[in-house]
Amino acid sequence: MRLLPFNFDRLTESEVIITNVAGFHRCISSDDLSTLVYEPSLLDCEAKEDLQSGLFLAEGADSSVLSASLASGLSKRLMAEMTFQPVYMIIPTLRCDHTCSYCQVSRASINASNYDLDKSLIPLIMRKIRSLSQPPYKIEIQGGEPLLRFDLIQAIYDEAVKVLGDSFEIVIATSLSLFNEEVLVWSSDKPINFSTSLDGSGLVHDANRILPGTSSFTKFSDSFWLIKERLGADRVSSVTTVTSELIDNPHSLINAALELGLNDLFVRPISPYGFAGHTFEYSISDYMRFYSELMASVIDLNLSGRRLTEHSAAIHLKRIFNPGFSHYADLKSPSGFLFNSLLFNYDGKVYGSDEARMLQRVATDVDLSFGHVETLDFTANTVAKHVMENGFNLVQPGCESCAYQPYCGVDPMQNISLFGEPVGLKSNSFYCTYHKSMFRYLFSKYYSDCTYKNMFDRWTDE
Amino acid sequence: MREIRLSKDEYSEWVLRNALYWVNVPWQLVSDESSWIVLMDGSSESIDNLYKLLNDYKLREMISLRTENLRSTLICSVLSGLQERI
Numbered sequence: 001m002r003l004l005p006f007n008f009d010r011l012t013e014s015e016v017i018i019t020n021v022a023g024f025h026r027c028i029s030s031d032d033l034s035t036l037v038y039e040p041s042l043l044d045c046e047a048k049e050d051l052q053s054g055l056f057l058a059e060g061a062d063s064s065v066l067s068a069s070l071a072s073g074l075s076k077r078l079m080a081e082m083t084f085q086p087v088y089m090i091i092p093t094l095r096c097d098h099t100c101s102y103c104q105v106s107r108a109s110i111n112a113s114n115y116d117l118d119k120s121l122i123p124l125i126m127r128k129i130r131s132l133s134q135p136p137y138k139i140e141i142q143g144g145e146p147l148l149r150f151d152l153i154q155a156i157y158d159e160a161v162k163v164l165g166d167s168f169e170i171v172i173a174t175s176l177s178l179f180n181e182e183v184l185v186w187s188s189d190k191p192i193n194f195s196t197s198l199d200g201s202g203l204v205h206d207a208n209r210i211l212p213g214t215s216s217f218t219k220f221s222d223s224f225w226l227i228k229e230r231l232g233a234d235r236v237s238s239v240t241t242v243t244s245e246l247i248d249n250p251h252s253l254i255n256a257a258l259e260l261g262l263n264d265l266f267v268r269p270i271s272p273y274g275f276a277g278h279t280f281e282y283s284i285s286d287y288m289r290f291y292s293e294l295m296a297s298v299i300d301l302n303l304s305g306r307r308l309t310e311h312s313a314a315i316h317l318k319r320i321f322n323p324g325f326s327h328y329a330d331l332k333s334p335s336g337f338l339f340n341s342l343l344f345n346y347d348g349k350v351y352g353s354d355e356a357r358m359l360q361r362v363a364t365d366v367d368l369s370f371g372h373v374e375t376l377d378f379t380a381n382t383v384a385k386h387v388m389e390n391g392f393n394l395v396q397p398g399c400e401s402c403a404y405q406p407y408c409g410v411d412p413m414q415n416i417s418l419f420g421e422p423v424g425l426k427s428n429s430f431y432c433t434y435h436k437s438m439f440r441y442l443f444s445k446y447y448s449d450c451t452y453k454n455m456f457d458r459w460t461d462e
Numbered sequence: 463m464r465e466i467r468l469s470k471d472e473y474s475e476w477v478l479r480n481a482l483y484w485v486n487v488p489w490q491l492v493s494d495e496s497s498w499i500v501l502m503d504g505s506s507e508s509i510d511n512l513y514k515l516l517n518d519y520k521l522r523e524m525i526s527l528r529t530e531n532l533r534s535t536l537i538c539s540v541l542s543g544l545q546e547r548i
Contacts, residue, residue, distance in 0.1 A: 003528045005525065005529040008518075034521075037524050037528075068539065074540050401480065427486060
């Protein structure tokens with residue numbers, strides 16, 4: 001019997017998850033792990049067959065075939081991860097009407113000057129998009145608060161129709177505070193969706209998302225219902241950033257979701273970028289306690305017939321169970337920097353990711369961009385090249401022996417932000433601790449509770 | 463600082479340094495002819511955790527030793543395959 005290379009992690013005292021570079025995994029007992037490593041021939045026939053089918057063991061003449069299969073699996077994964085199919089982000093303005101406590105991009109004041117995109121650059125941006133990749137094109141309009149420059153959003157759409165034809169969709173990331181009848185009527189017959197933030201109950205939402213002189217939650221809630229009723233529920237989605245106001249009360253988020261009639265949640269911890277880096281208020285252990293409680297409520301709701309999907313879990317599960325799922329920029333290796341995102345900033349500068357432009361706001365002594373859209377050059381910036389070269393977790397210390405490496409990713413910008421270089425110290429890494437905790441949690445639940453397993457299988461298939 | 467003495471016959475430098483990578487309390491590593499000497503701040507929980515890590519990295523070292531040639535073959539095969547595609 002021949003052992004093939006694999007990594008492992010202990011889920012409990014008695015259960016271990018093993019994975020290999022092709023992305024296959026098995027959940028086995030601790031005793032079987034020792035037997036597999038030291039004397040695989042002593043494993044029972046069923047276990048041997050199962051481990052051979054997962055490319056963990058090879059026998060006799062099969063050895064070379066199984067090795068080739070493992071190599072093929074790794075090649076397929078790498079090719080899928082390195083496909084250039086970015087989401088194109090455009091920032092019409094950095095100005096914002098909110099003063100959120102955890103703002104990640106050091107927003108500009110609503111009355112500030114020189115923080116808006118020059119309208120004359122829009123045709124060039126669209127031509128660059130058309131020349132860089134194949135349709136269908138996905139365009140995200142972010143800010144700041146993009147609806148402050150609804151005129152630019154309209155110009156972006158009109159130019160997209162002219163240059164890209166009908167093979168694109170636009171997502172507007174907005175607080176919905178400025179959403180109105182004009183925006184609703186204009187977007188009704190267009191491939192335009194809205195992505196917004198829901199931080200919990202009205203109390204929590206308003207504590208985080210400060211809108212001078214009024215309630216952010218009331219504006220959000222009114223606009224949310226308007227979109228659902230007039231455009232359809234599938235035209236608006238929400239993202240929840242967990243703050244210290246929410247962390248002890250996951251049920252307030254569930255209640256808010258139920259009140260809003262949501263079928264989907266996308267929950268994530270606060271990110272250590274820019275302004276947010278100064279206000280990090282809880283540990284990943286605290287976050288996972290919150291998350292476990294939240295998921296217990298999600299399970300109860302699903303069991304009672306109320307379908308609710310949590311998309312952070314779904315993304316992690318798809319990385320495990322759906323080979324080739326590699327279009328989520330924040331959880332892939334090589335990193336999604338440039339491969340999965342390209343951002344046209346309000347000042348005309350072009351970045352390989354949203355995180356890069358966030359980091360640029362606080363790291364002013366280094367240029368993280370690919371230059372101005374008029375003089376775009378992907379080869380000139382040695383920092384960006386260095387970031388991309390260091391984007392493979394397969395060879396990074398702490399990752400190369402990690403069981404979750406095939407499913408996990410890297411975040412070089414977060415590492416630069418926290419450690420001053422793109423690889424970082426994994427034992428002290430927010431990114432590593434968070435994703436490892438998520439994978440452990442999901443694997444543990446999947447293999448110990450059939451209720452969770454059934455729900456996770458459904459989310460993986462969606 | 464607690465002193466933990468580990469036999470060089472039992473733990474390779476690879477095992478020890480990989481285990482220490484994940485230790486989140488201050489530590490120092492020195493050695494004499496036959497032992498690694500880890501000087502470590504921290505509770506008995508931290509020390510228990512170090513021994514768990516040492517045990518797991520010994521297993522990983524065994525997997526690595528037993529699959530070394532194969533891993534090299536795998537990577538060569540992957541790189542050749544990718545080269546052909548581009």
